[in-house]
Amino acid sequence: MENVHLAVEDDDLYSGYNDYNPTFDSEELENDVGFQQAVRTSHGRRPPMTAKFPGTAIGARPLVSSFGSRIPMASSMGRPMTGAVQDGAARPMTAVRAAGYTSSLTRGSTFDPLGQSRGPAPPLEAKNEDAAEEKIKILEKKVNDLIEESCMAQSMGSLQLALEKAKEAGRKERALVRQREQSGNGDHINLDLTYSVLLNLANQYANNEMYTEALNSYQVIVKNKMFNNAGRLKVNMANIYFKQKNYPKAIKFYRMALDQISNAHKEMRIKIMQNIGVVFVRMGQYTDAITSFEHIMSESPNIKTGFNLILCYYAIGDRDRMKKAFQKLISVPLGIDDEDKYIPSNDDATSNMVIEAIKNDKLHQMERDLKVLAEKYIMTAAKLIAPVIESSFATGFDCCVDMVKSSQYVELANDLEINKAITYLRQKDFNQAVETLKTFEKKDSRVKSAAATNLSFLYFLEKDYDQADRYADLAMNADRYNPAALINKGNTVFVKQDYEKAAEFYKEALRNDSSCTEALYNLGLTYKRLHRLEEALDCFLKLHAILRNSAQVMYQLGHLYELLEDPQQAIEWLMQVISVTPTDPQALAKLGELHDGEGDKSQAFQYYYDSFRYFPSNIDVIEWLGAYYIETQFCEKAIQYFERATLIQPTQVKWQLMVASCYRRSGNYQKALETYKDIHRKFPENVECLRFLVRLCTDMGLKEVQEYATMLKKVEKLKEIREQRVKSGREGSARSRREGSAGSSASISTSAPTSSKKTSTMEVDVKAVSQSETKQLSPHLDSGRESGHSSNSMKGERLSAKMRSLPGSNEPYEASNPKELDASYVDPLGPQMERPKTGAKKRVDDDDFADEELGDDLLPE
Numbered sequence: 001m002e003n004v005h006l007a008v009e010d011d012d013l014y015s016g017y018n019d020y021n022p023t024f025d026s027e028e029l030e031n032d033v034g035f036q037q038a039v040r041t042s043h044g045r046r047p048p049m050t051a052k053f054p055g056t057a058i059g060a061r062p063l064v065s066s067f068g069s070r071i072p073m074a075s076s077m078g079r080p081m082t083g084a085v086q087d088g089a090a091r092p093m094t095a096v097r098a099a100g101y102t103s104s105l106t107r108g109s110t111f112d113p114l115g116q117s118r119g120p121a122p123p124l125e126a127k128n129e130d131a132a133e134e135k136i137k138i139l140e141k142k143v144n145d146l147i148e149e150s151c152m153a154q155s156m157g158s159l160q161l162a163l164e165k166a167k168e169a170g171r172k173e174r175a176l177v178r179q180r181e182q183s184g185n186g187d188h189i190n191l192d193l194t195y196s197v198l199l200n201l202a203n204q205y206a207n208n209e210m211y212t213e214a215l216n217s218y219q220v221i222v223k224n225k226m227f228n229n230a231g232r233l234k235v236n237m238a239n240i241y242f243k244q245k246n247y248p249k250a251i252k253f254y255r256m257a258l259d260q261i262s263n264a265h266k267e268m269r270i271k272i273m274q275n276i277g278v279v280f281v282r283m284g285q286y287t288d289a290i291t292s293f294e295h296i297m298s299e300s301p302n303i304k305t306g307f308n309l310i311l312c313y314y315a316i317g318d319r320d321r322m323k324k325a326f327q328k329l330i331s332v333p334l335g336i337d338d339e340d341k342y343i344p345s346n347d348d349a350t351s352n353m354v355i356e357a358i359k360n361d362k363l364h365q366m367e368r369d370l371k372v373l374a375e376k377y378i379m380t381a382a383k384l385i386a387p388v389i390e391s392s393f394a395t396g397f398d399c400c401v402d403m404v405k406s407s408q409y410v411e412l413a414n415d416l417e418i419n420k421a422i423t424y425l426r427q428k429d430f431n432q433a434v435e436t437l438k439t440f441e442k443k444d445s446r447v448k449s450a451a452a453t454n455l456s457f458l459y460f461l462e463k464d465y466d467q468a469d470r471y472a473d474l475a476m477n478a479d480r481y482n483p484a485a486l487i488n489k490g491n492t493v494f495v496k497q498d499y500e501k502a503a504e505f506y507k508e509a510l511r512n513d514s515s516c517t518e519a520l521y522n523l524g525l526t527y528k529r530l531h532r533l534e535e536a537l538d539c540f541l542k543l544h545a546i547l548r549n550s551a552q553v554m555y556q557l558g559h560l561y562e563l564l565e566d567p568q569q570a571i572e573w574l575m576q577v578i579s580v581t582p583t584d585p586q587a588l589a590k591l592g593e594l595h596d597g598e599g600d601k602s603q604a605f606q607y608y609y610d611s612f613r614y615f616p617s618n619i620d621v622i623e624w625l626g627a628y629y630i631e632t633q634f635c636e637k638a639i640q641y642f643e644r645a646t647l648i649q650p651t652q653v654k655w656q657l658m659v660a661s662c663y664r665r666s667g668n669y670q671k672a673l674e675t676y677k678d679i680h681r682k683f684p685e686n687v688e689c690l691r692f693l694v695r696l697c698t699d700m701g702l703k704e705v706q707e708y709a710t711m712l713k714k715v716e717k718l719k720e721i722r723e724q725r726v727k728s729g730r731e732g733s734a735r736s737r738r739e740g741s742a743g744s745s746a747s748i749s750t751s752a753p754t755s756s757k758k759t760s761t762m763e764v765d766v767k768a769v770s771q772s773e774t775k776q777l778s779p780h781l782d783s784g785r786e787s788g789h790s791s792n793s794m795k796g797e798r799l800s801a802k803m804r805s806l807p808g809s810n811e812p813y814e815a816s817n818p819k820e821l822d823a824s825y826v827d828p829l830g831p832q833m834e835r836p837k838t839g840a841k842k843r844v845d846d847d848d849f850a851d852e853e854l855g856d857d858l859l860p861e
Helices: 026-031 033-040 132-155 159-182 191-205 210-222 230-243 248-259 266-285 286-299 302-317 317-329 350-357 363-391 395-405 412-426 428-444 446-462 465-478 485-495 499-512 516-529 533-546 551-563 567-580 585-597 601-614 619-631 634-648 651-664 669-680 687-700 704-744 748-780 786-800 846-858
Strands: none
Touching: 026 033, 132 159, 132 191, 159 191, 191 210, 191 230, 210 230, 230 266, 230 533, 248 266, 266 286, 266 302, 286 302, 302 317, 302 363, 317 363, 317 395, 363 395, 363 412, 395 412, 412 428, 412 446, 428 446, 446 465, 446 485, 465 485, 485 499, 485 516, 499 516, 516 533, 516 551, 516 634, 533 551, 551 567, 551 585, 567 585, 585 601, 585 619, 601 619, 619 634, 634 651, 651 669, 651 687, 669 687
């Protein structure tokens, strides 16, 4: 202890910091002769210093002895050393070398503080990929890449590829865990990576509807206590049970997930409760669903939940709560900006540029979609509850309209009024519908145009074309860019056969709305009436590109190709019609007609037979099938078709004569005789029936032969008298016409009666000419019927060749030649082409264009 000396308490180790040394006075450097000389020359360069003590870099620093004394040493130049303080006081040592400098610099050396002159750095040491840590890192990267590829494949719709990538990621991750355990790093397992792999695999199983495997994968995650917040995945498990329609288990898992989510995640809890309410609705437990929905509407109201609540009240029939729920629904804040925000101002160019940039951005589109969805729910709810919340649906609509007018959806009130008129239409109360729509004539232009459009449509259906034209003009004046109003105007012009003007209105409607399919369809029909078949074909091809599965459009295309004399293309388009509507009898009959024209009888028979099965009242199809069986010598099978024709047209004698002829040709003479007798009772003046009765009774040796022969003579005599009267009447009319033309210049008094006769005769002649012209031009004027007319004339020619007539009076009725038929089968009511149509359903008819094109557009659901 005698060699240990304690420091004196009075000595202060940090004294001298505040002492001022004139050496550091930079303001006097200009007057310092030594400093200025050192700056100008190398005089001030400090020579190398000799160390006074071994182991030190500088010999002038203070030394501390064992006695605690400090000895400052002066430099060779006589200026105080760094760290030395006058009066013998000492302070801690500081750095004596400046950054970037060294004492070994020689004259002429360059300044290189970063050491760039030493050349490039040596290459990095190569990684040893065989090392365990490197293998683990590579595997982890592969697993992450596989998860990303799986998610990308799922987002692009490749669900199977996404599942394969997820399975491969799972295999790689298990290999990674084993490698960590083998390398002794089992405690450093990447739990986040394992969680990601399992979650992605479960999601991909669910996307591929492999619900059992998905539930097992979710169960692995949920049961592992090492995964934080894994309990919320029970929502996904509940969703799978909901898809499997296992509703009790879905509710159980939704509630378990709800218990494990804290109140801090309010939005998540609200969504789970909404799911619980929907599941209760699926189970029919509306009271429990109402409890969930009411809680949501009190905590965080939204449009969907409000609509679901109204549906539940409607299901249990609670009128008062329906009204309250509807009031809550229209009071839900949407949280979107007003549309006025996107109207640019004229004074601020910068603001206008910003508004132009955000006018159609994703956020604004989302706001518009949300508003449209809200309006849809409100309109649907109002239409649902209006008929039940009051004693009558009109009162209920008025109540809903009043509530909407006092909300933020004021513009929906007019739409509700229009829906009120449409409800009247569904109830067949046309007068009330018209009165309701007429109240909009003094409203703003948009509502007035919509109401006038519907009124025009109603009057058009009632064939009051003047009123339809008037309201179409009113709708156009209110809104010239309303395509529905332009279509109605075009239709009113179309029925007046001003096809050029109608086409202009349809074109204008297409200019205002290029996706207006009704205008494009009507334009194609107009071009057909104008015989501009190529332009009509172009219209319907464009329409087919929009409406890929429209049977009407494809039928029109087939009909146009038929008019263009391209039967193969027509058959292809009609085959597409059959693929869409395989039970359409008119399309099947048209296919049979085209195949018959091509000479393919077997295929034609198949389509005609299918058409008869779906619609057994088409007289043309029945006639073709009966003629086909007679031609193929199967008269017994033809009988059922002619009997069907007899039921459809009981006043047409030719079908009953055909039945009797089939019995006779098949050898059943007794049945043929009974049939002829029955025909004679219904048509006692039919000469052909009496002739066959006389011949049959003669050959069979019956006693009635004399009676029928007498009747036949009387009927033939009456027929001759009628023919003579008709002939004499024609000759008298021709004579009076000649006399009137010769005596027209004699005097007024003598020419007056002749003139009257002439006028009446001329009127008859003109009508006859008009009818004949109409018959000739009908295939061109009525494109919807022209195929039927042309086919009827063609069929008449073919059938006249097949069924020449029953044997003449001097031919034996047992003639076995199948091509010899009797002339009694000539239709007594006129040519087959003039026979009135029955109620056969037509596939597409031009005359029905208004009902087809305007229904969807002008009467919103």
